Amino acid sequence: GAGVSQTPSNKVTEKGKYVELRCDPISGHTALYWYRQSLGQGPEFLIYFQGTGAADDSGLPNDRFFAVRPEGSVSTLKIQRTERGDSAVYLCASSLTVGAQFFGPGTRLTVL
């Protein structure tokens, strides 16, 4: 079956612009997670959803970051007024319940 997919695979934007990153989880997975990973570091937790609701958003760094999952499947991570420090690989993962998380290939965000 299909794994987690993320689009776009690469995104280059200018400082101050708005970006949206999309995640399609594995079909039937109720939990969806967003992480970001900087070079040489482990993934850093941002937010996770159970169904449509955000179960834990304690990792969102500030109010420029927002994520939605309106129908309990696809999720979008939205970043407003991007800053150079937002540059990273944004990883999405999904799981059947709260358990083994299966990661997508990531979106590499570069803020110039």
Add this chain to the structure above:
Amino acid sequence: QQPVQSPQAVILREGEDAVINCSSSKALYSVHWYRQKHGEAPVFLMILLKGGEQMRHEKISASFNEKKQQSSLYLTASQLSYSGTYFCGTAHGSGNTGKLIFGQGTTLQVKP
């Protein structure tokens, strides 16, 4: 707090064994192990739950010492395909959480 992994890097010859440790300063509910190859997404290896048994995936096994708040990953008779960066992700509290806090990673290189 981020779990601490040791060692930071290991170089092995094919067929040799290695141990990677993951220690937390907070009480653990579960530990997840992942392997990530350069430019790819982390791949799930196994989960160890509080009170659970030692787990095994092919020639890789792991243990969970609740008292020491530590997990160890054992790679036996290493193969070239084992090369990559290994991350532990820890879950805390009651366990009904998808939030994982990842260590900084251990880079493993297996040489012929």
